[in-house]
Amino acid sequence: MANQPKKTNTRSSSRKKPVQKRRARKPAKGSTFKKSFLIVLGVLLMISMVIFGYFLGQQDRMNGHRTFTQSHKSDSTESPKKLLEELSKIKTEKPREKQEIAVRKALKTERNTSEKPLPQKEMNEENVVTKEERPKIRSIQKTITSDTIEQPKLVIIIDDVTTRSQLKSIQATGIKLTPSIFPPSQRSMTSHKLAEGLEHYMIHLPMESGTAQFNQQTKTLMTNFSKEEIEARVKEIRTLFPTARYINNHTGSVFTDNYAAMRTLYKTLRKEGFLFVDSRTIASTKVPMIVEDFGDAYVARDVFIDNIHTVPYIHLQLQKAVKMAKKKGYAIAIGHPHQTTMKALSSAAVIFNDVKLIYLDELYR
Template structure:
């Protein structure tokens, strides 16, 4: 059974019809006013009449008035539609001898009313900005790998594990390269050893704060934190409150890697007013170029729908290969790769 239209839908449709009818009436009024003789009108009134006539002809092409932008005698039409010369000439034929219409090219038309030219330009609507952030996790073990990822021609963000052989050296190197750095904070998770500098469920507040302080000394120049593992800790409101309190004192933000669907990181961050965001896609759970490309495409698709999206990857050879090839190409397609700090809700 077909659903009845709501009263809101009826009101919207009625409103649109009113606008369309009013547009047609105003265009006809302008044409009659112009035909009645221009000598009776001031220059401002004549320009206004011409403007209404142009909008009326564009209306015949199915172009809404909010797609028409007029500045002095230049008319810019931003519409996804494409029109042939025949369609344009036919739409403006209602003016008769009142105006001379000249098609300059596929996107530009010149109209002349009594020696006064108007330029009409058809443009495609500006595409909305598509932004992605990519975090490279698990740095700290290999200096050469860090340098290779740093050479990627895109503004990716780097997350460094504490207590690793090259953690501090890599942080200093990336900072000198102008790269954005996060602390990749190890946390207790699914039973695997999270490594040095981990927050464990048996710790008290003082122990958590001491571990955090040591980690920040080992990984300098950080602007934020994301979790390494952590399915136990990120689901614990008390622990996340302690961690967020420490981050707030340091002026840092938190990115939830979302290693569990039981994470309460977002709720606690909102309550504590801590700058926050969360991962959308893991790019390289499988270390195959085809898989990574597909995940990167998924990340961009999310960004196109929601304006931005955050991906997390790891320092694998296949990941390096794909990012080095795909990120410059995506930039040419209008996808902006930006630092994750620009994605947090402050």
């Protein structure tokens, strides 16, 4: 009996084992909730920091812009160049166009202040123009000129002046008329003396025409003249009219249409200090081409006003001249010392309301 093993309570042992296993598998509810809460809290904190950082950056930008504006208002004596440097340092989100507007406003305010002038060296540096900027400046200059254009100008030349009575009738109109005086000829051997004491006048030079009778006037320039003959004639004209500056052609349809002869004459006129005004007695005149070769401005007649000797016709031609002056800024009309022409000019005040009558030399100025 002593050697028999003790009986064990199998029921009690079997019941204890399942209880231990159930306790090991049971999750800790408090620990899981705490971990989830910390994770959510961390995420919310990160989002809050990002949002706060964004608004802080925006506030810094606004403060920077406000600081620049206040400093500009308080110190208006800063140079435009410094203002541009300050503005370029500010990192704004404005479009480039708005920044340029701000710059222009700043510079405009700067110009209105009592700023001391820059030294000459600085002024020269500020006015340096690059090749890229030159076309823009030309465009601006053109716009300014067109926006501030003066009243259209009208020049009226009276050709064929030979006598003192003709000159007096021109002066009696009371308007600015430029007499073009014939050199001495069979019409008057002392016509050059009419220019004595005159401030505004020019020379009416006879030149070869397609009509033979017009070529009979004394010392008419011909296309078959040599260079020496043309030069001698121009020098003689200079001696006769020492104060003259302007010459236009009498007839001359053949001469002005001859490139070689006209070029020789034009070059000689320039040498003697004369400016040539083309009467345009022929459409194929070579003067525009020659003038361009020398780099000069081409000045020519726009309208003949008295091909028909009636006041209504002359008024009609004057209206045409005024219209052309409005279109291009100036016009040149040519008439003659006829009584009808003087009468028409004296009664054309209404026609001249929209233009400024000037002498030829005022146009060149």
